[in-house]
Amino acid sequence: MEGVLDHLMRDLLTRINPFDLCVTEFIRVVDMRLPPKVFYRLCPELHQGCRTPSGTPVRIQLLGQEPDWLAENAEQACLLGAEGIDLNFGCPAKTVNKHRGGAALLGDSEQLYRIAKAVRAAVPAHLPVSAKIRLGLEDRDSYLENSQALAEGGVSELAVHARSKRDGYRPPAYWPLVADIRAALAIPVIINGEIWNADQATLAQTQSGCRDVMLGRGALALPNLAATIKHGAASMSWEQVIELLLDYSALEVEGNKSIYYPNRIKQWLNFLKLQYPQAQSLFGQVRTLKHTDDIRQTLAAV
Template sequence: MRLILAPMEGVLDHLMRDLLTRLNPFDLCVTEFVRVVDMRLPPRVFYRLCPELHHGCRTPAGTPVRIQLLGQEPDWLAENADQACRLGAEGIDLNFGCPAKTVNKHRGGAALLGDSERLYRIARAVRAAVPAHLPVSAKIRLGLEERDSYLENSQALAEGGISELAVHARSKKDGYRPPAWWPLVAEIKQALSIPVVVNGEVWNAEQAALAQQQSGCQDVMLGRGALALPNLAATIKHGAAPMSWSAVIALLLDYSAQEVEGNKAVYYPNRIKQWLSYLKLYYPEAQDLFGRIRTLKQTDDIRRVLREG
């Protein structure tokens, strides 16, 4: 089986990818999306979202990173796929799964799930622009308002030439509300000859096994669960014990040092609170810690509370 770290906009940046791939046996990471509208983006945009390009498109732990593009125009997506590959990308991923309103109102992400013909044209254009030895993958949801367009959309993307497909087993309307409809992914798996990756509502090793069983997929993509339990992938693949709370605190301090020393220091207070909002889904102690830093706005104050545990 392969375990893939999901692209989570505004959350799984290169610092978090570094941290989680040092802890876990991930086989692949996907970047936050590069928004493509009507131009060939300059290299600095790709380097900002994927600084791993400077190091063979690998995290410091050696995990491959794939660049994700989001947009609706086939030709411009193809242009930027070419640009990313020229800069050293290990492959291209296409975002047709993001449910965010700000993205969807501009016909990006999951908004395109109502237009299988456009999905086909995007896949075909990007596949033609990317060197044949590099993968072009895509991520979708099961539909827009209903879970009803997944077979048509999956087949359109496969016919367009994508190498593999990740399926978040919910519709756009479902958002992130349980359950994830893993058995519907099995229909996609049976219909396609390319690899299919199941995603959604995997919080522990037992759920990973159930998702595999119900979807028929060997490969699993982890998103929010990987933030709630930082060594989730290790518990799934290697049977590791869940990380202790004291180890999580050490991890938060490590992450804090990287964030504060990096060029995103201004975002640190929001980022650490956001991570704690996921951690409290697994660790009761995180609820108390979140309450203690919730109103703090200064980095030094937050780090002091973290050191206190």
């Protein structure tokens, strides 16, 4: 989730959740081997064994369309200490798709195969190469062909967002269709899409036949969602969420991304509105504020 789930958010959410793995925001690959500073900027966890401060592994995600350049950059990431590579074929954003990145490649299973094969060959054999797809481009019709192409190319895990590119993020997610992928592949398949609470996670697992769940927007709407799914924890109270927002504010302001803080906190409140009615009122209070100190004072006064 570009611009949202950065290393500060990964730090915060892995403190309170039993995540098995985090994936970085995507690193866009076009036609060059990117310098180390790009990888360190989007994955500063490389400096600490590719783990968050609480010890959760982080996998570097690449997005692009050229097999050789993706392979070059996968190799670069591994030389810098990455413990695995994730390939993004799921992003539905127009700015990404118009350059044949993300979900735009779901109409070309041969290219998916070529990318997977090239990256797998570039990454040391003991490290995983995973991929994320959707069920298709315009329709939900190419998921088996695409899944098999990636598996034959050598990916070791496949996460499936159970909608097409055209579906975007509109409900519902078509979890039962992922069962076809699960039955066809020998590699682990991970279900993703429209999982906002523990009951939906259980239903998604049941309908898809997948054991593992990938969380995106739901992890921002309910900050301890993974704990509620995996350990049966109670959902965080609004008071606990406010404490978390204040902790996040401190991380943002003290870190190297303070310039983005006003926009980031407003983005997060927009997600929190999906689970906490109180977030609507708080968002209204900070929506027009532009200065960090004013926003932090408003949060502290709640």
